[in-house]
Amino acid sequence: MTMINGTFFVLAALLVYGTFIIGVLVATRSGKFTPKIRRIAALDSIEEAVGRATEMGRPVHYTPGYGDITSSTAPQTFASFDVLTYVVGLTAKYNTQLIVTCKSPQSFPLIQELVRQAYLASGKPDMFQEDTVRYISDAQFAWAAGVLGIFNREKVAANIMIGYFMAESLLFAEGGAQVGAIQVAGTGNLAQTAFFVAACDYTLIGEELFAGGAYLSQDAVKLGSLGGQDYVKLATMALISVGTLLATFNSKWLVDLMSK
Amino acid sequence: MWQKLQNIDRRIIYTLLLIVLFVPMAKPLGIPLSVNETTQTVFDTIEALDPQSDTVLFVLDYSVGGQADVHPQAVAVAKHLGRRGIKTVMVGFVTDGPMFAEQIIAELGDRFTYGETVINLGYMSGGETAVKSFVEDPKNSFENDHRGNRVANTPIMSGIETIKDFSYIIDFQTGAPGYQDFLRQLPAGFPYAAGIVTVCVPNVIPYYNSGQLHGLLQGLRGAAEYEVVLGEPGEGAARMDAQSMGHVVIIAFIVVGNLAYFMTKRSVKKSA
Amino acid sequence: MRRGVPLAIVFIVGTLLLLNYFVANDTLKATSTNLVNWGVIVSAFAVGLASVNLVRIHINKISRQRPGWINSVALVATMAIFISVGIYTKLNPDNAGAKALFQNLFDHSYSPFGSAMFAILAFYVASASYRAFRMRSLEASLLLIAAVLVMLGNAPIGELVWDKFPVISNWLLRVINMTGQRGIAIGVAIGGFATSMRILLGFDRGHLGQGE
Numbered sequence: 001m002t003m004i005n006g007t008f009f010v011l012a013a014l015l016v017y018g019t020f021i022i023g024v025l026v027a028t029r030s031g032k033f034t035p036k037i038r039r040i041a042a043l044d045s046i047e048e049a050v051g052r053a054t055e056m057g058r059p060v061h062y063t064p065g066y067g068d069i070t071s072s073t074a075p076q077t078f079a080s081f082d083v084l085t086y087v088v089g090l091t092a093k094y095n096t097q098l099i100v101t102c103k104s105p106q107s108f109p110l111i112q113e114l115v116r117q118a119y120l121a122s123g124k125p126d127m128f129q130e131d132t133v134r135y136i137s138d139a140q141f142a143w144a145a146g147v148l149g150i151f152n153r154e155k156v157a158a159n160i161m162i163g164y165f166m167a168e169s170l171l172f173a174e175g176g177a178q179v180g181a182i183q184v185a186g187t188g189n190l191a192q193t194a195f196f197v198a199a200c201d202y203t204l205i206g207e208e209l210f211a212g213g214a215y216l217s218q219d220a221v222k223l224g225s226l227g228g229q230d231y232v233k234l235a236t237m238a239l240i241s242v243g244t245l246l247a248t249f250n251s252k253w254l255v256d257l258m259s260k
Numbered sequence: 261m262w263q264k265l266q267n268i269d270r271r272i273i274y275t276l277l278l279i280v281l282f283v284p285m286a287k288p289l290g291i292p293l294s295v296n297e298t299t300q301t302v303f304d305t306i307e308a309l310d311p312q313s314d315t316v317l318f319v320l321d322y323s324v325g326g327q328a329d330v331h332p333q334a335v336a337v338a339k340h341l342g343r344r345g346i347k348t349v350m351v352g353f354v355t356d357g358p359m360f361a362e363q364i365i366a367e368l369g370d371r372f373t374y375g376e377t378v379i380n381l382g383y384m385s386g387g388e389t390a391v392k393s394f395v396e397d398p399k400n401s402f403e404n405d406h407r408g409n410r411v412a413n414t415p416i417m418s419g420i421e422t423i424k425d426f427s428y429i430i431d432f433q434t435g436a437p438g439y440q441d442f443l444r445q446l447p448a449g450f451p452y453a454a455g456i457v458t459v460c461v462p463n464v465i466p467y468y469n470s471g472q473l474h475g476l477l478q479g480l481r482g483a484a485e486y487e488v489v490l491g492e493p494g495e496g497a498a499r500m501d502a503q504s505m506g507h508v509v510i511i512a513f514i515v516v517g518n519l520a521y522f523m524t525k526r527s528v529k530k531s532a
Numbered sequence: 533m534r535r536g537v538p539l540a541i542v543f544i545v546g547t548l549l550l551l552n553y554f555v556a557n558d559t560l561k562a563t564s565t566n567l568v569n570w571g572v573i574v575s576a577f578a579v580g581l582a583s584v585n586l587v588r589i590h591i592n593k594i595s596r597q598r599p600g601w602i603n604s605v606a607l608v609a610t611m612a613i614f615i616s617v618g619i620y621t622k623l624n625p626d627n628a629g630a631k632a633l634f635q636n637l638f639d640h641s642y643s644p645f646g647s648a649m650f651a652i653l654a655f656y657v658a659s660a661s662y663r664a665f666r667m668r669s670l671e672a673s674l675l676l677i678a679a680v681l682v683m684l685g686n687a688p689i690g691e692l693v694w695d696k697f698p699v700i701s702n703w704l705l706r707v708i709n710m711t712g713q714r715g716i717a718i719g720v721a722i723g724g725f726a727t728s729m730r731i732l733l734g735f736d737r738g739h740l741g742q743g744e
Contacts, residue, residue: 006448007554014550021726025735070575071388071436072444075724078731081739105582106575110739112585131589135582139355140435141325141649153600166435167325167459167653174656178270188720190713191463198664199656206716210723213738221735225726232722259448270659277658293688294698324646359638385579386572393568396561408625458686462709466717469706481686504689506654511680513662518676521666 008260020235021228028224035227042184042202043215046083046160049182049201050090053157059097061156062087063147063172064111065187066140067164068104075210076188077107080163082213082222083186084111085118087160092122099150100133103143108135144168148175161185161200162209165192173199186212262527265520273513280509284501291501298468299485302337302453302475305428311345314427315420317398318350319442320357326434326457331360332483332496333455334432338364340490342371342378347416349426351381351402353390353437358382358406374407375414382406388441395423395445423447430455430475439464443472455482539734546732587611613637678704 003011027033053060064080067073084100091098100115102108112133119128136146148171150156159176161169162185169185169192176183177199185196186204196203204212210229214222243254309316318338322330341348350361361380365372372378381402384390394401399421402411411417419425423446431442432455439454446452451474456464458479467473477486480503483496545567552564590604614637621627621634667673684690685701730736 001555001557001560004554004556011554017722017725018729021729022733022735025730066435068387068436070386070571072440072724073436075727076720078727078736078739079723085738105578108578108582108585114739130585130592134589135585137586138579138582139325139646140323141646144325145645145649149603164436167457167650170653170656170660171649174660177660188723189463190716190720191460195660199660207719207723209720210727221730225730225735229722229726232726233719236718236722268662273658273662274655277655281654291688291692294691296702324643325650327643328647328650356638359635359643362635363639384572386568386575389568389571389575393565393572396565396568408622462705462713465705466710466713469710481688500688504687506658507683507687508689510658510661511683513658514665514676514680517662517665518667521668 006259009258017232017235020231021225024228024231025221025224028227029220031220033224033227035223035230037211037215037223037226040204040208040211040215042186042204042208043083043212045182045184045202046087046216047090049158049160049184050087050094050096052182054094054096056157058155058157059099060087060091060158060160061099061101061147061150061176061181062160063101063163064104064107065161065163065165066103066168067107069107069110073164076164077104079210079212081111081114083160083162083216085114086212086216088115088118089122092119092124092127095124095127098127098132099154099156101136101143101147101150102133103136103138103140105135105138108133140166140168144171147172151175151179151181155179156181159183161187161196162204162212163187164189165196167192170195170199176200262520262523265516266524268513268516277506277509280505281502284505285499288498289501289504291504293481293484293488293497293500295485295489296478296482298476298478299482300489302430302477303340303486303489305451305453305475306337306340306344306346309344309346309427311347315347315349315416315425316341317423317426317429318348318361319429319431319433320350320352320360321354321431321433321435321437322360323354323356323434327356327360328499329457329479329483330432330434330455331363332480332494332499333477333486334360335364335367336483336486336490336492336494336496337430337432337455337477338368339371339492339494340486342368345377347376348372348378349381349416349420350379351394352383353387353394353441354434355383355385361406375409376416379411379414379416380406381411387437388445391437391441392445395442398423398426423450427451428453428474432477433457439467439473443467453477535737535740538740539737543732543734583611614642678708 024033028035050060062084064077064084067077069077088098100111102111115133116128119125136143156179159172159181161172165187166189169187173183173185173196183200184202185200186209187193187196188206188209190206193203193205211226213219214226246254320334338348352358352361358380365374365378365380382405384394384401386393405411429442429450429452431439431452433439434457442452453475454464454473455477456479458481461478464473464476468476477483480496480499484500487494487497548560548567549564552560587608590608593604594601617630617634617637621630624630665676665679667676681697682701682704684697690697
């Protein structure tokens with residue numbers, strides 16, 4: 001059994017970074033360390049959005065976006081599930097109808113089960129209906145057309161879009177604005193963040209998406225993982241600084257090390 | 261009046277935009293355009309390939325939604341490959357891919373011989389998982405091609421054992437799977453270029469600058485540039501005029517909106 | 533048990549696939565390829581499962597004649613046509629008529645509908661940028677100026693007016709934009725890595741539901 005060329009540094013980084021994250025996570029879980037999260041306006045606004053939908057007697061729409069659970073977009077989809085659980089809790093508390101639309105057939109059964117159980121945990125199992133979670137289509141724009149149809153037919157009052165999004169982001173954001181919905185959005189896809197910023201009321205930018213679960217639930221595991229991420233970021237910043245310095249002096253030492 | 265100009269009905273914006281987009285499409289203006297270095301690189305790489313020994317993996321990862329931006333790129337590059345007689349293996353990791361491959365083969369039928377210089381392997385389900393599977397074993401990933409022929413019996417695939425038997429990969433994409441999935445799964449430094457939708461350009465540029473992407477076609481403009489450098493004007497060049505005029509209208513509305521915003525603010529200050 | 537088994541599967545499969553990335557070993561490679569292929573098959577089944585839900589919801593809507601039920605009829609009928617023609621074409625690859633019908637369905641219905649949705653984006657970009665791009669603050673002004681410069685640089689008409697627009701646009705994209713993109717991309721990647729680690733090691737079980 002031999003190491004594949006060019007993967008040594010990646011393995012080392014995986015182990016070191018993994019140790020940082022799991023270390024801080026375990027320390028937080030055992031109460032030795034408590035990371036503090038700054039205020040994130042977009043997450044605070046979710047309750048306001050659900051509250052407004054309740055006052056208007058209209059549904060809340062939630063979508064975890066274009067991403068699935070089997071590719072590189074999976075972490076963003078899983079981060080979205082944390083926020084979805086919170087939204088289900090809120091809609092159960094306020095007795096407001098929730099519509100979840102999804103594009104990925106792989107994540108559909110997972111979302112269905114997650115929403116069903118979140119209603120059960122909130123003591124409102126009857127609020128889960130067959131059409132609460134709707135699979136629309138795996139084709140991007142068929143899904144987008146379906147969601148826009150729901151916006152217009154069911155007059156959603158709040159539109160929450162958290163996850164990985166592609167070109168449909170602006171269709172949803174403008175479509176939501178046209179029916180007068182209060183909109184909260186967040187994605188790790190930077191090309192789409194600009195559209196959300198332009199057309200939504202509140203936007204989560206980049207990694208704020210991953211803070212959602214920790215921020216809303218204050219769960220020790222998620223808080224610890226978030227704290228660990230900051231240490232990894234510090235280590236990455238140090239690596240970038242050393243690399244920049246070495247490159248300035250024409251040294252290829254770090255580049256060579258990274259390609260080992 | 262300024263107050264009204266701050267809130268122009270969106271139907272007026274849409275109508276004006278529709279007119280401005282339609283006119284140049286019906287009667288092209290022929291505005292000249294320069295060729296970006298990212299496009300030139302793709303052209304030069306294909307120009308340097310050897311028709312006898314080189315095979316290109318032509319990935320069609322775009323859906324019908326983004327075809328307006330990406331399909332003209334794929335057609336332009338396929339024209340080039342066909343003109344040079346480079347062996348072209350087409351494959352799709354999104355469902356619409358093989359259908360576009362058939363469209364291209366039908367359009368450029370005289371430049372390719374099916375089974376010898378071109379093949380449409382079809383669609384492989386599973387996103388990045390499928391990309392990984394194909395990269396690990398391209399020879400055995402498809403038993404039959406999209407047309408139902410046995411892949412093993414085709415001359416074009418006879419020289420393909422591993423992914424390294426492809427000299428160049430060009431991947432036309434509108435989303436996932438796309439450049440990130442390929443860069444993660446391909447051996448480091450493998451010559452891989454991407455054709456992307458315009459909106460993704462800011463995202464993808466860092467990968468070109470770092471050298472991970474060996475070429476980049478940027479949206480419809482990328483297609484138009486490729487047609488210019490190839491000397492075969494097509495769909496891309498024809499639509500660029502409409503895009504130009506569309507940009508002008510959007511900028512005009514932004515200017516009007518801001519002017520109205522400042523004038524309203526000034527009149528409110530005055531009356532106060 | 534209900535959670536233990538899926539967590540164990542996630543851990544074992546994830547670790548094997550990760551190891552295959554780092555280690556050259558034929559058995560490991562064969563196992564990993566098999567696992568990946570199973571993943572592809574499971575993905576295909578997921579499409580079937582989700583489609584059943586879609587059909588059930590719309591059949592229900594049609595049978596109860598709920599508002600907009602006619603749209604559901606269109607959906608179910610279109611789905612049936614595409615599925616039957618698609619399967620028939622696959623089973624009879626030599627039938628030129630069926631093949632042409634399928635390609636025509638794609639070229640003349642599915643493809644234009646998709647393009648129409650994408651085209652709507654142009655209109656939405658216009659209305660959203662008109663509404664959002666106001667010079668309310670210094671940051672908003674910078675955003676607006678950068679957007680206009682990039683638009684002018686990308687459109688050939690901008691180049692016709694002043695040949696430096698593409699140069700400025702390129703500089704904005706390849707220097708200013710890239711620094712921000714890289715910073716946020718690294719943050720997103722680290723966030724994704726941490727989430728994946730939590731799931732792989734079984735620390736995060738939220739996606740398995742809240743009940744035991």
